[in-house]
Amino acid sequence: xxxxxxxxxxxxxxxxxxxxxxxxxxxxxxxxxxxxxxxxxxxxxxxxxxxxxxxxxxxxxxxxxxxxxxxxxxxxxxxxxxxxxxxxxxxxxxxxxxxxxxxxxxxxxxxxxxxxxxxxxxxxxxxxxxxxxxxxxxxxxxxxxxxxxxxxxxxxxxxxxxxxxxxxxxxxxxxxxxxxxxxxxxxxxxxxxxxxxxxxxxxxxxxxxxxxxxxxxxxxxxxxxxxxxxxxxxxxxxxxxxxxxxxxxxxxxxxxxxxxxxxxxxxxxxxxxxxxxxxxxxxxxxxxxxxxxxxxxxxxxxxxxxxxxxxxxxxxxxxxxxxxxxxxxxxxxxxxxxxxxxxxxxxxxxxxxxxxxxxxxxxxxxxxxxxxxxxxxxxxxxxxxxxxxxxxxxxxxxxxxxxxxxxxxxxxxxxxxxxxxxxxx
Amino acid sequence: xxxxxxxxxxxxxxxxxxxxxxxxxxxxxxxxxxxxxxxxxxxxxxxxxxxxxxxxxxxxxxxxxxxxxxxxxxxxxxxxxxxxxxxxxxxxxxxxxxxxxxxxxxxxxxxxxxxxxxxxxxxxxxxxxxxxxxxxxxxxxxxxxxxxxxxxxxxxxxxxxxxxxxxxxxxxxxxxxxxxxxxxxxxxxxxxxxxxxxxxxxxxxxxxxxxxxxxxxxxxxxxxxxxxxxxxxxxxxxxxxxxxxxxxxxxxxxxxxxxxxxxxxxxxxxxxxxxxxxxxxxxxxxxxxxxxxxxxxxxxxxxxxxxxxxxxxxxxxxxxxxxxxxxxxxxxxxxxxxxxxxxxxxxxxxxxxxxxxxxxxxxxxxxxxxxxxxxxxxxxxxxxxxxxxxxxxxxxxxxxxxxxxxxxxxxxxxxxxxxxxxxxx
Numbered sequence: 001x002x003x004x005x006x007x008x009x010x011x012x013x014x015x016x017x018x019x020x021x022x023x024x025x026x027x028x029x030x031x032x033x034x035x036x037x038x039x040x041x042x043x044x045x046x047x048x049x050x051x052x053x054x055x056x057x058x059x060x061x062x063x064x065x066x067x068x069x070x071x072x073x074x075x076x077x078x079x080x081x082x083x084x085x086x087x088x089x090x091x092x093x094x095x096x097x098x099x100x101x102x103x104x105x106x107x108x109x110x111x112x113x114x115x116x117x118x119x120x121x122x123x124x125x126x127x128x129x130x131x132x133x134x135x136x137x138x139x140x141x142x143x144x145x146x147x148x149x150x151x152x153x154x155x156x157x158x159x160x161x162x163x164x165x166x167x168x169x170x171x172x173x174x175x176x177x178x179x180x181x182x183x184x185x186x187x188x189x190x191x192x193x194x195x196x197x198x199x200x201x202x203x204x205x206x207x208x209x210x211x212x213x214x215x216x217x218x219x220x221x222x223x224x225x226x227x228x229x230x231x232x233x234x235x236x237x238x239x240x241x242x243x244x245x246x247x248x249x250x251x252x253x254x255x256x257x258x259x260x261x262x263x264x265x266x267x268x269x270x271x272x273x274x275x276x277x278x279x280x281x282x283x284x285x286x287x288x289x290x291x292x293x294x295x296x297x298x299x300x301x302x303x304x305x306x307x308x309x310x311x312x313x314x315x316x317x318x319x320x321x322x323x324x325x326x327x328x329x330x331x332x333x334x335x336x337x338x339x340x341x342x343x344x345x346x347x348x349x350x351x352x353x354x355x356x357x358x359x360x361x362x363x364x365x366x367x368x369x370x371x372x373x374x375x376x377x378x379x380x381x382x383x384x385x386x387x388x389x390x391x392x393x394x395x396x397x398x399x400x401x402x403x404x405x406x407x408x409x410x411x412x413x414x415x416x417x418x419x420x421x422x423x424x425x
Numbered sequence: 426x427x428x429x430x431x432x433x434x435x436x437x438x439x440x441x442x443x444x445x446x447x448x449x450x451x452x453x454x455x456x457x458x459x460x461x462x463x464x465x466x467x468x469x470x471x472x473x474x475x476x477x478x479x480x481x482x483x484x485x486x487x488x489x490x491x492x493x494x495x496x497x498x499x500x501x502x503x504x505x506x507x508x509x510x511x512x513x514x515x516x517x518x519x520x521x522x523x524x525x526x527x528x529x530x531x532x533x534x535x536x537x538x539x540x541x542x543x544x545x546x547x548x549x550x551x552x553x554x555x556x557x558x559x560x561x562x563x564x565x566x567x568x569x570x571x572x573x574x575x576x577x578x579x580x581x582x583x584x585x586x587x588x589x590x591x592x593x594x595x596x597x598x599x600x601x602x603x604x605x606x607x608x609x610x611x612x613x614x615x616x617x618x619x620x621x622x623x624x625x626x627x628x629x630x631x632x633x634x635x636x637x638x639x640x641x642x643x644x645x646x647x648x649x650x651x652x653x654x655x656x657x658x659x660x661x662x663x664x665x666x667x668x669x670x671x672x673x674x675x676x677x678x679x680x681x682x683x684x685x686x687x688x689x690x691x692x693x694x695x696x697x698x699x700x701x702x703x704x705x706x707x708x709x710x711x712x713x714x715x716x717x718x719x720x721x722x723x724x725x726x727x728x729x730x731x732x733x734x735x736x737x738x739x740x741x742x743x744x745x746x747x748x749x750x751x752x753x754x755x756x757x758x759x760x761x762x763x764x765x766x767x768x769x770x771x772x773x774x775x776x777x778x779x780x781x782x783x784x785x786x787x788x789x790x791x792x793x794x795x796x797x798x799x800x801x802x803x804x805x806x807x808x809x810x811x812x813x814x815x816x817x818x819x820x821x822x823x824x825x826x827x828x829x830x831x832x833x834x835x836x837x838x839x840x841x842x843x844x845x846x847x848x849x850x
Contacts (some may be wrong), residue, residue, distance in 0.1 A: 001575070002574060002575050002576070002577060004618075040839075040840065041567060041571065041838070041839065041840045042838075042839045042840070042841075058483050058484075058485035058486070059483075059485075059839070059841060060483035060484075060485075060837050060839060061483070063839050063841075065615070065837075065838040065839060067614075067615040067616070067838070068614075068615065068838070071614050071615070072614075077618065079571075079574070079575070080568075080571040080840070081575075097575040098575070131839075131841060132841065135841070142466060143505075146466065146504075146505040149427060149504070150426065150427050150504070150506075150522040150523070151427075152427060189492075189493075189496045189497075190490070190492040190493065190496070191492070193429075193502065392824075392825075392828055395824065396821060396824070399817075399820065399821065399824070400817075403817055412485050412490075413466070413467075413490040413492070413493070414465075414466065414467045414484070414485060414488050414490060414556075415465065415466045415467070415505070416484060416488075416556060416557065416560070
């Protein structure tokens, strides 16, 4: 790889998600040369992908070019490529544009969809992990209504207008709420000649309640809010197969749908070559310094790693906040090392969790403090705006949200490209 | 096609460009049933496509969903499909989703690229006629700089960083100016480790000056402004071939480039089945009521049609303003016919023409009045903002323009999808 060799230790960071970006932003590049590698030239703000899918936001406002984030940082290099292999023996990684050696390696490659071994689901369901996924889903949803208009076969029309979302975590809940608002407020104007009562939104969850990691009270509020919006919720249900547009479950329910949206599970994703212990959710086990056990100078952050220590015997959840804090922590530790200072283990500061169900409705938990409704919704919006990278993006997202709030209608419903089944892993 | 038959004459409009949209918006749907057909579910504001290509605007802000434009109109139906054939004998059109009969047919299908029969150029050059084209070009331009970083082969690097634009009409001139500003202001920050002096922008024009349809004084101003920005301009030059990344011309010049952008010519585009006289630029000849000569009840507007009459022996140019005025005219005539009033021939009101070269620079002609520079640039921006469909789009475009003006940097430089050669006609 075409990177100059200078007289500073080289840190290679793979992945410009929440964790990798924090390392890149906070590392002291008077002490280190930094090389950041990502397969996209932008950072994606994944928590708002569902709003791109449901025509609430334009893709450009929840993504940010990596090069722009790294402006003005000295000794910093970004490369757009795929990492193919990691050779920890020789401290080298292999990419599509050549090899590069490292002094320290940070793997921050995040997670990919977990289809739990079902090839049919992997092939035909729609995931929501990337901007491309979100745009595909947007085109698919809007395209299905256009198709529904043109069929007189009622069963086919139902297939096209039924949406089955698997997984009632924040992504599934938020998407179900957004689709329900699309159904109730936007589509009746767009499709006056289509009977929208045919449209059904099913949310399927294996656990016994929606937003299972949150408090029961939050789950209950979210459940009621989704029900009020017309979402059909099936808890204690898991999908067993998806074939010929038929979703089968462990129970009696089955669903005919052209659109199965997969928000049910993710698993750690990382390049090959790391031979070490893999933990729950296909995540690589680290010590509480985020270093891979038994391998020198290789660190793994965020969804791809799993701390296993006395402090965190169960590890930490796959959350943006964990990834961001680990990235900031690791940069700080590297900066301390460069000054021969002592390092300390990673301690997670749990700031709580939240999910929005729609207009004026959200659930927020901060420590033992829980609240719902309009104020929670304002908090949700504020926190998400502040987490977005770039002031322009914040302005554009804010304008869109205000527009949607007062007018219910922003005009982003473009089918920009023909729908293609995205490639899956 | 699944459209109800009612007791009103049916007008079918093919194409939701500038002309078709005016017909759809202005037709009196208490007197007619209106069916609008387009292959996209949105209207594209083509004059600003070049800003999407050059990372100045997001695609969603220069496109507008057709269904949203037609909200609230009674007896109005939109269908997303391709028209395959027109059967004027039986007053019927064939589409991918079935046949439909018409009482009056309006063909407003616009223009497509004219590669003047050169298959190599058709296959490997990049056009700028659609949102997909513009996004492809954006990804291609940004991707080339990423690639240029990773090659040590200087000739290859030059190929990647040379951009050849063919055609110095408004599209070519505006794109050349935008690329020059990208080179001068944006890319040096994004690619500090790339020698941007290697980047060359060539603008090739067969006529003896840029913006040939405008006054010589405007051409001269545009020429000087482009030169000041560092654009290489080759007039009286036409491209003869493009093979193995080599552009050959009728003169001594040849250019090595990975990116040949085709803004050199368009030709009328319309479904098959119309057997009548075809005029200059593959445009169907009409009378001065915009009706195809010799065929009853079939009208053709905008770029696809060519009026041939005493008033306009040379026809009218392929311009958005002609298309919009013809659309509004035809709707008015249909509305008059429904009330048994007399119709009058179409008269074009030439409001002038304009082009921008970049920051603070534009040329504007209104009748015999010509002006350039900062004020012309303000006029250019104002006119384009007002022509955009939808208040939200105007706000977002305005915010982006102000941002770019004061900060030179909006953060839209995303390579959202892998670059693919778009399919060509």
